[in-house]
Amino acid sequence: MRVALMVTCINDALYPSTGQAVVRLLRRLGVEVEFPQAQTCCGQPMVNTGYLDEAVPVLRTFVDAFAGYDAVVTPSGSCAGSARHQHSIVAGRSGDEALQEAVAKLAPNVYELSEFLVDVLGVTDVGAYYPHRVTYHPTCHSLRMLGVGNRPQRLLEAVRGIRLVDLPGADQCCGFGGTFAVKNADTSIAMGADKARHIRETGAEIVVAGDNSCLTHIGGVLSRQRSGVRTVHLAEILASTEDSAVAEVTR
Amino acid sequence: MPDARTEILARVREALVGSAIDPVQTVAPRAATPVATRELVDLFAERVADYRAVVERCSAEDLEDRIAAALPAGQVIVPPGLSLRVPDAIVDDGTLTAAELDLIAAVVTEARVGIAETGTIVLDHTPDQGRRAISLVPDTHICIVREDQVVADVPEAIALLDPARPQTWISGPSATSDIELDRVEGVHGPRTLHVLITPPRDVTS
Amino acid sequence: MSGTFVGMPAFPEAAREALTDSQLRHNLAHATSTIRAKRAKVVAEVPDWEELRLAGAAVKERALLDLETQLVRLEETLTANGATVHWARDAAEANAIVAGIAKAHAATEVVKVKSMVTQEIGLNEALAEEGIAAWETDLAELIVQLGDDLPSHILVPAIHRNRAEIRDIFRSKMGAAGRPAPDDLTDEPAVLAAAAREHLREKFLRAKVGVSGANFAVAETGTLVVVESEGNGRMCLTLPEVLVSVVGIEKVVSRWEDLDPMLRLLPRSSTGERMNPYTSMWSGIAPGDGPQEVHVVLLDNGRTRALADEVGRQALRCIRCSACLNVCPVYERTGGHAYGSVYPGPIGAILNPLLKGVGHDEQTDSLPYASTLCGACFEVCPVRIDIPSVLVDQRAQVVDAHRGGVPKPEAMAMKGAAYVLGRSRRLSAVERLTGIGMRFARRFGPTAWTGARDLPDAPGESFRDWWLRTDGGRTDGGRNDDQKG
Ligand code: SF4
Numbered sequence: 001m002r003v004a005l006m007v008t009c010i011n012d013a014l015y016p017s018t019g020q021a022v023v024r025l026l027r028r029l030g031v032e033v034e035f036p037q038a039q040t041c042c043g044q045p046m047v048n049t050g051y052l053d054e055a056v057p058v059l060r061t062f063v064d065a066f067a068g069y070d071a072v073v074t075p076s077g078s079c080a081g082s083a084r085h086q087h088s089i090v091a092g093r094s095g096d097e098a099l100q101e102a103v104a105k106l107a108p109n110v111y112e113l114s115e116f117l118v119d120v121l122g123v124t125d126v127g128a129y130y131p132h133r134v135t136y137h138p139t140c141h142s143l144r145m146l147g148v149g150n151r152p153q154r155l156l157e158a159v160r161g162i163r164l165v166d167l168p169g170a171d172q173c174c175g176f177g178g179t180f181a182v183k184n185a186d187t188s189i190a191m192g193a194d195k196a197r198h199i200r201e202t203g204a205e206i207v208v209a210g211d212n213s214c215l216t217h218i219g220g221v222l223s224r225q226r227s228g229v230r231t232v233h234l235a236e237i238l239a240s241t242e243d244s245a246v247a248e249v250t251r
Numbered sequence: 252m253p254d255a256r257t258e259i260l261a262r263v264r265e266a267l268v269g270s271a272i273d274p275v276q277t278v279a280p281r282a283a284t285p286v287a288t289r290e291l292v293d294l295f296a297e298r299v300a301d302y303r304a305v306v307e308r309c310s311a312e313d314l315e316d317r318i319a320a321a322l323p324a325g326q327v328i329v330p331p332g333l334s335l336r337v338p339d340a341i342v343d344d345g346t347l348t349a350a351e352l353d354l355i356a357a358v359v360t361e362a363r364v365g366i367a368e369t370g371t372i373v374l375d376h377t378p379d380q381g382r383r384a385i386s387l388v389p390d391t392h393i394c395i396v397r398e399d400q401v402v403a404d405v406p407e408a409i410a411l412l413d414p415a416r417p418q419t420w421i422s423g424p425s426a427t428s429d430i431e432l433d434r435v436e437g438v439h440g441p442r443t444l445h446v447l448i449t450p451p452r453d454v455t456s
Numbered sequence: 457m458s459g460t461f462v463g464m465p466a467f468p469e470a471a472r473e474a475l476t477d478s479q480l481r482h483n484l485a486h487a488t489s490t491i492r493a494k495r496a497k498v499v500a501e502v503p504d505w506e507e508l509r510l511a512g513a514a515v516k517e518r519a520l521l522d523l524e525t526q527l528v529r530l531e532e533t534l535t536a537n538g539a540t541v542h543w544a545r546d547a548a549e550a551n552a553i554v555a556g557i558a559k560a561h562a563a564t565e566v567v568k569v570k571s572m573v574t575q576e577i578g579l580n581e582a583l584a585e586e587g588i589a590a591w592e593t594d595l596a597e598l599i600v601q602l603g604d605d606l607p608s609h610i611l612v613p614a615i616h617r618n619r620a621e622i623r624d625i626f627r628s629k630m631g632a633a634g635r636p637a638p639d640d641l642t643d644e645p646a647v648l649a650a651a652a653r654e655h656l657r658e659k660f661l662r663a664k665v666g667v668s669g670a671n672f673a674v675a676e677t678g679t680l681v682v683v684e685s686e687g688n689g690r691m692c693l694t695l696p697e698v699l700v701s702v703v704g705i706e707k708v709v710s711r712w713e714d715l716d717p718m719l720r721l722l723p724r725s726s727t728g729e730r731m732n733p734y735t736s737m738w739s740g741i742a743p744g745d746g747p748q749e750v751h752v753v754l755l756d757n758g759r760t761r762a763l764a765d766e767v768g769r770q771a772l773r774c775i776r777c778s779a780c781l782n783v784c785p786v787y788e789r790t791g792g793h794a795y796g797s798v799y800p801g802p803i804g805a806i807l808n809p810l811l812k813g814v815g816h817d818e819q820t821d822s823l824p825y826a827s828t829l830c831g832a833c834f835e836v837c838p839v840r841i842d843i844p845s846v847l848v849d850q851r852a853q854v855v856d857a858h859r860g861g862v863p864k865p866e867a868m869a870m871k872g873a874a875y876v877l878g879r880s881r882r883l884s885a886v887e888r889l890t891g892i893g894m895r896f897a898r899r900f901g902p903t904a905w906t907g908a909r910d911l912p913d914a915p916g917e918s919f920r921d922w923w924l925r926t927d928g929g930r931t932d933g934g935r936n937d938d939q940k941g
Contacts, residue, residue, distance in 0.1 A: 007919050007920075009877065009883070011919060012883075012887065012918050012919045012920055013887045013918055013919075014912060014914065014915065015912075015915070015919075016915050016917065016918060016919035016922050017915070019919040019922075019923075020919070020922065020929060023928060023929050024929065027929075033928075035920075035923045035928060037880055037920065037923075037924075038880050039880060040876075040877040040878070040879070040880050040883045041877045041883075043877070045873065046870055046873065046874060047848060047852075048829060048848060048851070049851060049855070049866070049870065050824075050848070050850075050851030050852045050853075050854055050855035050856075051852075051855055051867070051870040051874070052852045052855075052856075054870045054871060054873070054874035055874070057874055057875075057877075057878040058874060058877045058878060060878075061877065061878055061879065061880070065880075086848070089848075089849075093852075140828070140829070140830035140831055140832070141829075141831070143831075144830065144831030144832070144834070144835055145831055145844075171832075172785055173785045173828050173830035173832070175785065175828060176828065177827070177828025177829060177830070178828075178829070179825075180825065180827065180828045180829075181904075181905065182903075182904040182905055183468060183825050183904075184467065184468045184471060184786075184825065184826060185468075185904040185905070185907060186468065186471055186472040186475050187468075187471045187475065187786055187789055187790055187826075188828075189907065189908040189909065190475050190481075190789045191785050191786075191789060191828075192908075192909065193908075216911075216912055217909065219910075219912065220905075220906075220909030220910045220911065220912070221908065221909050223909075223910040224908055224909055224910050254543070255542075255543040255544055255545045255549060255756075256531075256543040258545060259527075259543055259545060259705065259754070259756045259760065260524050260527065260528070262756065262760035262763075263523045263524045263527065263705070263760055263763065264524050265760075265764070266760050266761075266763040266764035267521060267523065267524070267763065267764075270521055270766070271521070272518060272521045272522050278511065279507070279508055279511035279512075279716050279717040279720070280504035280507040280508055280511070281504075298730065301730075302733070345744050349660070349661045349695045350661045350662070353657070353661055366731075368730070369720075369730040369731035370730060370731065371731045376742070376745055382744060382745035382746070383690070383693075383694040383736075383745055383746050384694050384695060384745075384746070387687065387690050387691065387694055387695075388695075405716050405719055405720050406713070406716045409712065409713055409715055409716045409719075410713070414674065414676075414677035414679050414712045414737075414739055415537075415677070415739055416739075416742070417736075417737065417738045417739070417742045417745055417746060418735075418736070418737040418738075419690065419734065419735070419736055419737075420719075420731070420734065420735035420736075420737075421733065421734060422729070422730070422731035422732060422733050422734075423733050424733070425685070425686055425687040425733055425734070426685050426686065426733045427595045427649055427685055427686045428491075428612065428685065428727050429594070429595040429596035429599070429612050429614060429686075430595070430619050430622060430645040430648055430649070431483070431486060431487055431490070431618060431619060431645070432487040432488075432490045432491045432494075432612060432615065433490065433645055434727075434729075435645040435646050435649050436646075437646065437649060437650065437653070438595060438649050438652065438653055438685075438686035438687055438688070439593070439653055439656065439657075439660070439686050439687035439688045439690070439691055440686065440687025440690060440733065440734060441687075
């Protein structure tokens, strides 16, 4: 099985540690991912803002980069959702039948990380160790667009040392919403503030989610509130082991 | 300028050019409810009571006494075809105005169908139930439902009902959720709904 | 990204103002969480809820895709049942028809059942111009009308008001409109409801003309259906001599039995009840029972425009249950007024642009952006309207309507992004500037992003560069997990 890592543009530029965690985690589980250097972005920022024509060249790049892989795994529910549900719309817009065909072939092979682990690799215990009090925020796209269900929780529950605490109002959107966060900044922040309040109520040190875009927003609010709660991507918790925990403490 | 009808229909036609009608006839699933009549009636009684209606079950012989006991002070009106006698009741002849009906305290009617799953009573305003206004304006509605009129769910009721007749589906007394989305009973419709469930007419002896 | 975006002013500005009203936010949070819990409980009772939703969607979809036949059939059956059918292309035509009927009976007032469509066409204002008073009789509508306010919710137009505010409105305003509120009025919901009962009763008893909408219109049988709770609907539909119902052409269902899934879906989705207290059905005139003159106004007012939109068409399936409003995290915080329409919330964010068309006014163009695309609305919609997909499609239509001419900064940013993201080489070059960009953003003072949120620290190198430098971590000696700040 040839597996490609779709790291996503935001992880590539801002959160390389998340991509590195996926590589480490999958390597530990015996999967050597490849990183197609031609990849850029899934095109979602354009599609969700209404710029379909602008998304076409981005989609072509995406298809060129990932065609031929048996599975494309990504640490983002939102980008996986974009590939699975929106690429066909963009391809339709292009009027290019070859592109439409390529998308139809590629889309079902795109997996969000927890789906890939649970459904494709069939594991829930990935051998991780993470001695922290953690609360999980299910992101909207992973929950409702992809339907990842409780896969992330099952993976987290199997982590040694972790203390998972329930997040009140967990299924409520954090208010990020891509360009919504700037177009409707006031509403976005009001939602983020409520999410941050619920997170603080749990007494967790760490809030975990499967999407760094939502975590940027949540973390931005938490940090401004000097809450002391950190945001960590699911991949990084799952990649942690006793060795890396020691490394973290001594650093 | 074409008339509105012609133009709207033309716009509709144009809007749908190239769209085929979905050939799939999806059948709505049935509501899961018990089948035995006994259980159906139990469920019906329970669900009507959930709406804070008064629900009583009684034999045919007891019916008139129960009605008498349920009647508030004041005048009572009955539809012309009510199958039992209510002493001192005004029998509606269709001439009382709304304002006159407003002076009447209670109404006694029968019903067409009871729906167990939702606790709904359907009136179709035949002579045993009367015209719509008499079961609306008085503040107390005493409604007699026979056990054999209770069906399991909405699809069964729909299949039994005659669309040509005016209908009133009643689920509990008048209520509103308009203040802070909290349900409060008692606005414009009858504030007291008193349901009497009796055995089928033909098996009583 | 910053600067003026397409459709920026309207919703965002209205929302900003609403967000500062802490009483409003408290009222909304309380009301929506109450109704969400009720809905969830009664929906969980139905084991085949998903199939029921499919059936409900299919009923509406079939009628819409066959609309011409269904409308003609509805006209036939209504006429055969003794009703008079009118057609109205737009609000002005519909209002003129209703006013004409009232005037023909020398009526100076009409009693109204709560109806979205008559609000959409501004019927009350149009009647007022003709010297006819239109009395709203639904409790929430009464609160809005007396308070000279605007509706903010489909089901409960006064959802933004709490009990104390309602008491104050009743105390100060009821007298001018008829029977005043009693002196000992408290803010107990039951007491407030009783005051509304007393106030409206005299209006019901004397009204000659009733005005309603309809939740459903059955083409096969010529039956109109009104779903309600308080009994004000029954009053308006039963007591007047003349009844006029304004019905959007999308309200039609083909067959009598099509009412089944709809009547099961609507109350559970709407008020969170197994069944609403009252549902009235009438097929034209019933001799000796209720109004003996019955009119039906079939209204387009943009519906055929929406019907022509292949993606957006599904919005016409809407049965106005308001479940999508109640679960919407944006609506919960901004309330309904921010949407600038009688149709607020997620459905309003798609229905308004579909009915009116985009590219004409900023307010309408801003609505498809008033969502995070979280998908909660689609999840609860009883007729499975994929609101997020329609929102995205409407956004594309907004953008397309503004193509040509001088591009807005957002359009230039998107074009720039498309250029950069079209080739990994270009992206890689830009990524090396990320750190500078972030530092710049921080120094730049409060922007849309940084007003109340911090930015993350920029990493030393991009993932892409790390992969190249370390051969995918194989030569990295384990120092690859300490990047995150
Ligand atoms: S869109 Fe769906 S959920 Fe929203 S009001 Fe309409 S029917 Fe209800």
